[in-house]
Amino acid sequence: MELKINSYAFGERPQAVLPVPEFLQAIGEEGARKLVSKHYDLLVQSDIKHLFPTDPEELEHAKLRSSDFVIQICGGPQHFNQNRGRPMLSNRHQPFAITPEGRITWLECYRQAILELDIADELIISFWNYVNVFSNWMVNTPSKQTGFVTGFQLPKR
Numbered sequence: 001m002e003l004k005i006n007s008y009a010f011g012e013r014p015q016a017v018l019p020v021p022e023f024l025q026a027i028g029e030e031g032a033r034k035l036v037s038k039h040y041d042l043l044v045q046s047d048i049k050h051l052f053p054t055d056p057e058e059l060e061h062a063k064l065r066s067s068d069f070v071i072q073i074c075g076g077p078q079h080f081n082q083n084r085g086r087p088m089l090s091n092r093h094q095p096f097a098i099t100p101e102g103r104i105t106w107l108e109c110y111r112q113a114i115l116e117l118d119i120a121d122e123l124i125i126s127f128w129n130y131v132n133v134f135s136n137w138m139v140n141t142p143s144k145q146t147g148f149v150t151g152f153q154l155p156k157r
Contacts, residue, residue, distance in 0.1 A: 001121045003111050003128050005104055010142040016133040020126045021075030026119040029071055035113055036067035042109035048102045073130065097141040107135055 068079035
């Protein structure tokens with residue numbers, strides 16, 4: 001299975017297609033929370049760890065908020081909206097300098113966590129396609145080198 005990182009121009013907001021509900025049905029809410037937790041555990045070891053809480057309690061709260069969002073976008077209960085209001089994630093992330101290179105690191109960590117799931121490839125691809133596009137919406141600081149979001153081919157699974 002090939003999970004490619006798409007390239008976009010800085011500021012581009014391509015249409016994101018929500019993951020199929022079968023993704024959440026396959027992993028369940030607990031599985032979604034474990035996926036997000038694994039993703040964050042990888043992020044806090046990455047070159048963008050400065051964007052994430054260092055306090056363990058704050059990190060757990062961030063994992064909870066993010067997993068609430070994942071559950072919601074995958075067709076589950078509206079936990080995020082009930083606890084935080086409408087997502088408006090671009091605004092919520094504005095205080096942080098998120099570069100195209102940071103987006104790639106974020107996606108690489110998600111790729112690693114996603115590929116540990118033991119579910120059908122088409123379900124993984126559905127979730128990947130969403131985060132791949134959605135992640136570009138969070139980029140708010142252009143690349144120092146080009147002003148464009150960079151992308152490259154990831155190794156096959």
